[in-house]
Amino acid sequence: SGTNxxxxxxxxxxxxxxxxxxxPLAAVPTTMDLERVEILKxxxxxxxxxxxxxxxxNITTAKPGDEFEGMVEVMYSPDHGExxxxxxxxxxxxxxxxxxxxVRHDAMDGWWDDVTNxxxxxxxxxxxxxxxxxxxASDNLEINAKYEYGDFQGDASPTVVYQSDFAGEENFAGTVxxxxxxxxxxxxxxxxxxxxxxxxxxxxxxxxxxxxATFTSISAYSSYDRMSTGDxxxxxxxxxxxxxxxxxxxxxxxxxxxxxxxxxxDWIAGxxxxxxxxxxxxxxxxxxxxxAGPLGVSGALYAEEPGVPSVFDQDGDSWSVFSQGTWNATDxxxxxxxxxxxxxTKDLDKVTVSDGLQIRALGTTFLANPRNGELIADVRQHSxxxxxxxxxxxxxxxxxxxxxxxxxMLYASVSTGFKxxxxxxxxxxxxxxxRLANPVTGELTGDSVPGADSSILEYEPEEVxxxxxxAKMRLLDGAAELNLAVFxxxxxxLQTSSLVGDVYRVGxxxxxxxxxVELDGRILLxxxxxxxxxxxxxxxxxxxxTGATCTIPQAIAPLENPGCLGPDGENLTTPLTPDNPGGQxxxxxxxxxxxxxSASLYAQYIIPLGSTMELVNGVDINYTDEFYSALDLDxxxxxxxxxxxxxxxxxxxxxxxxxxALVGKNLTDEKTYFWNNDVPLTGPNSYFGLPExxxxxxxxxxxxx
Numbered sequence: 001s002g003t004n005x006x007x008x009x010x011x012x013x014x015x016x017x018x019x020x021x022x023x024p025l026a027a028v029p030t031t032m033d034l035e036r037v038e039i040l041k042x043x044x045x046x047x048x049x050x051x052x053x054x055x056x057x058n059i060t061t062a063k064p065g066d067e068f069e070g071m072v073e074v075m076y077s078p079d080h081g082e083x084x085x086x087x088x089x090x091x092x093x094x095x096x097x098x099x100x101x102x103v104r105h106d107a108m109d110g111w112w113d114d115v116t117n118x119x120x121x122x123x124x125x126x127x128x129x130x131x132x133x134x135x136x137a138s139d140n141l142e143i144n145a146k147y148e149y150g151d152f153q154g155d156a157s158p159t160v161v162y163q164s165d166f167a168g169e170e171n172f173a174g175t176v177x178x179x180x181x182x183x184x185x186x187x188x189x190x191x192x193x194x195x196x197x198x199x200x201x202x203x204x205x206x207x208x209x210x211x212x213a214t215f216t217s218i219s220a221y222s223s224y225d226r227m228s229t230g231d232x233x234x235x236x237x238x239x240x241x242x243x244x245x246x247x248x249x250x251x252x253x254x255x256x257x258x259x260x261x262x263x264x265x266d267w268i269a270g271x272x273x274x275x276x277x278x279x280x281x282x283x284x285x286x287x288x289x290x291x292a293g294p295l296g297v298s299g300a301l302y303a304e305e306p307g308v309p310s311v312f313d314q315d316g317d318s319w320s321v322f323s324q325g326t327w328n329a330t331d332x333x334x335x336x337x338x339x340x341x342x343x344x345t346k347d348l349d350k351v352t353v354s355d356g357l358q359i360r361a362l363g364t365t366f367l368a369n370p371r372n373g374e375l376i377a378d379v380r381q382h383s384x385x386x387x388x389x390x391x392x393x394x395x396x397x398x399x400x401x402x403x404x405x406x407x408x409m410l411y412a413s414v415s416t417g418f419k420x421x422x423x424x425x426x427x428x429x430x431x432x433x434x435r436l437a438n439p440v441t442g443e444l445t446g447d448s449v450p451g452a453d454s455s456i457l458e459y460e461p462e463e464v465x466x467x468x469x470x471a472k473m474r475l476l477d478g479a480a481e482l483n484l485a486v487f488x489x490x491x492x493x494l495q496t497s498s499l500v501g502d503v504y505r506v507g508x509x510x511x512x513x514x515x516x517v518e519l520d521g522r523i524l525l526x527x528x529x530x531x532x533x534x535x536x537x538x539x540x541x542x543x544x545x546t547g548a549t550c551t552i553p554q555a556i557a558p559l560e561n562p563g564c565l566g567p568d569g570e571n572l573t574t575p576l577t578p579d580n581p582g583g584q585x586x587x588x589x590x591x592x593x594x595x596x597x598s599a600s601l602y603a604q605y606i607i608p609l610g611s612t613m614e615l616v617n618g619v620d621i622n623y624t625d626e627f628y629s630a631l632d633l634d635x636x637x638x639x640x641x642x643x644x645x646x647x648x649x650x651x652x653x654x655x656x657x658x659x660x661a662l663v664g665k666n667l668t669d670e671k672t673y674f675w676n677n678d679v680p681l682t683g684p685n686s687y688f689g690l691p692e693x694x695x696x697x698x699x700x701x702x703x704x705x
Contacts, residue, residue, distance in 0.1 A: 004497050004506045005246065005280050006312075006425035012044070012052040015059045016146060016203055018220040019049070021250050021276060024197050025222055028150050029128050033071075033088050033102040035060040042466050042487065043417025045395035046324050046338035049272060053417040053464050063144060064090050064098035064134040070705045075663075077698035081109025096137065102130045111694055112158035115180055116188040116236045121156025128152075140209040150199035157193040157690075159234055160184060161679060163636060164686035166293040177235040177293050177682065184671050184691040191241050191285075193230030199223070213257045222250040229285070232502065234679045234688045235293075238286035240502055245309075250276040267325040273318070280312040280425055289502075289681050290360050296552040296683030297501045298577050300360040301376070311351040312425050318344035324397075332403040338415075343392040348423050350457065354381040367442030374449065375437045382431030384454040391461055393418050407474040414467050419495060421461040426503040429456070459506050462495045480523035488515040494542075498549040498631035502680045510544030512591060528608075533601040540594035547583035550576055551634040552678050553685070554584070589633055595625035595641075609651075616650040630677045636687050637676040644670050650700075661700040669695040 013020040020026040030037070037059050044052040068091030075084040083106065090100040105128075110121040132146040160182045161167070167178045180188040203220040226246040233239035256270035284307035290300040324338035354377040358365040368375050397415035404410055430451035437444050470485035491512040497504050516539055522532030550564035555576035558564050562571045564582040572582045602620035609615055623643045630637040645668055650661035672692045679686035 004424060004426050004504045005244075006314075006422050007495065007497060007506055008051045008420045008422060010051070010054040010419055011057060012048055012055075013057045013059070014048060015201075016061055016144075017205065017216075017218045017254065018201065018203050018222065019250075019252060019274070021051075021222065021274070022224070022248050022278075024152075024224040024226050024246075024248070025199060025201070025250075027152055027197065028148060028199065028201075029104050030057075030059055032086060032104050032128070033062045033100075033130070035062045042413075042468060042489070043395070043397070043415045043464055045342075045415070045417040046322055046340050046397045047268070049320055049322075049340070050318070050342055050344070050393070050417075051419050053419045053462060061130065061132070061146070062088075062090075062100065062102075064100040064132055066092055066098060068092070071702065073700070073702040075698050075700045077696050080111045080693075080696060081107075082696070082698065083107050093133075096135060098134045100130075100132045100134075104128045110156060110158075111185065111696075112156070112160075112691070113186045114156055114189060114192065115186055116190055117156075117192055119156045119192060121158055121193075123155040125153045126151065142207045144203075144205045144207075146201075146203045146205075148199070148201040150197070152195075152197040152199075154195045155192060157195070157230075158184075158187060159189065159193065159231070159688055160187045160691055161234060161686065161688045162676075164679065164682065165684035166682055166686060169293065171237065171291050171293050173237075173291060175237050175291065177233075177237045177239070177291065178686070179236055184694065188236040189231035189234070190236050190238055191229070191231050193228075195226065195228040197224055197226040213259050216254075216256040216258065218252075218254040218256075220250075220252045222248075222252075224248050233292050233681050235291075235682065237288075237291040239289055239292035239681055240287050241285040243283050243285055245279075245281045247279045248276065250274065264328055265325060266328070267323070269321075269323040271319070271321045274316075276316045278312075278314045278316070281309040283307055283309040287357075288360075292679075292681040294683045295681055296556060296678065296686070297681055299376075299379075301380070302358045302360050302365055303354075303356055305356065307357075308353040308355070310353070311349060312423075313349045314423065315347045316344065318342060318420075334399075334401045336397075336399040336401075338397040340395045341392070342395070342418075343390070344420055345388065345390050346420075346422055348387040348457075349385040350387070350423065350425075350427075351383045351385065352381050352428055354378075357381075366439040368437040368439040370439045373436040373439065373445065375435045375442070375444070378434040378451070379430050380428055382427075382429065382451070384431065384457060387423070387454055387457070389421065389423075389458065391421060393461065393463075407478075409472045410469075411471070412469045414465075417464050417466070419462040421459055423457045424459060424506050426505055427457055428503055459495060460493045460508050462508070463492045465490045476523070480521065482521040483519070485518045486516075487518070488513070494545075496545075496548075496631055499677055499680060500549060509542055509548070509586075510546070512540070512542050512545070514538065514540040514591065514594070516540075528606045529603070531601075531603045533599065535597070535599040537597055538594055539596070540591040541588055542586045542591065543588075545586040545589075548586045549632045550582055550584055551632045552683055553634070555582075556683050558582070584632065586633065590628060592628050592631065595627040597623070597625040599623045612654055614652060614654055616652055617648075618650075619645065619647045621645050629673075629675045632678075634678065634687075636685070637678070639673060639676060642670050642672045643668070644672070657704050659700075659702045663698045663700055664696070665698075666693065666695045 013026045040056045044056040048056045071088040073086040085105045087103045092098045107125045128150045130148045135143045164178045167181045201222045206217040208215040229243040232242045252274040254272045258268045288302045320342040322340035326336040357377045395416045399413040401411045433448040434451045436447045466489045468487040473482045493508040494512045497506050516537050518536040520534035524530045553561040554564035558572040564572045600622045604618045607615040625641045646665045648663045652659035673689035675690040
């Protein structure tokens with residue numbers, strides 16, 4: 001869901017046919033006791049629905065079997081105190097009923113030091129269990145039931161300030177907001193970052209094999225409760241601390257009919273319904289912006305006491321019908337067409353109360369702005385209730401496949417997709433009116449000025465038109481495979497998320513293009529040695545995007561850092577304020593998380609040890625070019641290009657009964673970040689990152705029975 005909790009996903013995750021509609025539902029282990037994982041690129045709206053505009057991850061877990069089996073697995077990494085334990089049991093319960101249980105516990109002490117609180121992180125303690133039943137009711141009817149439970153606890157999540165001109169300096173109160181500047185292993189915060197998530201998923205799948213088709217029904221309930229708290233200010237002072245509670249429930253029902261396949265015309269048709277309830281509440285635990293040092297935001301907000309929890313209660317209903325057909329015109333030529341219609345409604349109540357909020361100025365505090373008399377609380381509070389938005393979309397896809405020979409297939413496809421619009425959960429500005437008051441006493445004058453109407457919360461659906469041509473080839477009598485794809489994706493109303501002040505706001509860019517070439521392949525060089533790899537070139541840019549967020553240097557010192565344009569299209573000459581708005585024109589600039597080049601290479605070499613054992617040696621190398629993760633494209637937030645190397649040496653039985661392995665990740669100890677951005681409040685050249693894990697070495701053992 002990105003950096004705004006109101007956002008929908010761009011890549012949908014489906015586990016056993018059930019949509020994981022929010023990020024915490026996708027936090028379940030996706031590498032444990034699985035049957036298969038499919039990575040589907042490009043819009044997948046026909047069969048998977050909305051919010052798969054960039055692709056889908058389709059995970060199928062292992063099903064109960066007719067014979068008893070089990071597995072235990074242990075992994076331990078001494079450097080970071082990481083432990084992982086897996087257990088799987090499966091087998092028949094009666095003649096036609098079988099069950100399967102998979103359990104995982106993983107924990108870590110961490111590798112990052114919070115020097116202020118004296119703790120190490122990321123400190124995690126997670127439990128996950130999946131129980132499933134498979135009932136073969138008859139030759140034509142099979143019913144699968146599954147329940148999943150997850151308990152995910154995290155503490156001291158790593159955050160580093162890697163650059164700041166205010167490093168080591170004291171604020172007005174004599175404390176130091178940024179005592180540590182680090183590239184990865186150390187940070188400083190006065191409140192520990194904590195998160196606690198509980199998940200529940202129940203799914204019932206019925207497969208009924210009819211004479212003309214297979215009827216499938218998937219009924220599911222998914223929910224989670226999440227609490228997170230910590231240093232919103234990314235500083236070692238209580239400039240801004242927030243706690244967030246998030247509750248989500250989702251009910252879904254899918255009905256499908258699928259033809260037997262292998263006929264002149266193969267088809268699938270179905271319908272889908274989903275209801276979800278999303279409740280988010282935030283509370284400001286501490287706020288005194290000026291403690292963060294010289295500010296990069298407008299207004300030194302301050303409050304003596306914790307705030308009142310906000311309200312973001314959203315109910316959503318969506319339904320769709322879909323169909324896809326494949327005409328096998330000849331033994332070598334296939335034409336596939338698909339169509340889906342979707343309707344969605346979202347209802348919202350959003351309330352934020354900021355009573356008692358003040359502003360620091362001229363060495364004292366004020367309840368109203370001394371310049372214009374606007375009540376500070378009203379500038380940061382609103383009540384938008386009874387809101388509702390509806391949208392409906394048609395999506396289509398077309399695909400042609402031609403088997404040039406037994407080992408080569410050429411294809412061309414065109415498809416559309418969309419990501420639902422919605423409401424900005426993080427909006428913390430004014431409501432319909434702003435009351436005027438005495439700046440010192442806060443006494444209301446009886447007058448007011450217009451604020452903002454509820455339309456400020458809304459962002460529009462994102463749409464894409466995608467083209468792709470390519471080839472899939474088997475070479476050297478099946479010993480090698482080579483795949484080529486050339487693609488172009490044209491986005492309208494691209495949804496964006498950007499740090500604005502102290503919150504991440506969402507909106508829509510005008511148009512964007514993402515196009516490129518992908519090549520991947522693998523070859524079996526001998527019975528023992530296999531090699532594979534992939535390389536991709538990506539050209540992704542905004543085709544039309546005015547009003548993008550200005551960088552902090554542009555906002556504070558526009559003359560020295562041009563590029564922040566006023567409504568007249570000219571560079572600002574004075575600092576950015578609510579009364580002096582501005583934005584960047586990012587036409588032809590890069591999209592986020594869009595490196596020009598990326599590549600991977602892997603190799604595996606197997607050495608037989610007698611007739612019962614083998615030594616399996618593997619290495620993979622992954623390269624990523626430079627890219628941005630912050631919407632304002634501040635050069636100080638650019639991620640450097642990086643190469644990460646992983647390796648694994650395993651001693652195993654030939655029949656895979658047992659295995660012991662030594663696993664190394666990031667062997668060259670490359671320093672990389674998930675995310676870079678501006679420190680939310682502090683102005684002078686201050687940036688933070690979320691570092692990735694350094695080099696780790698682990699021991700792993702597994703036994704199957």
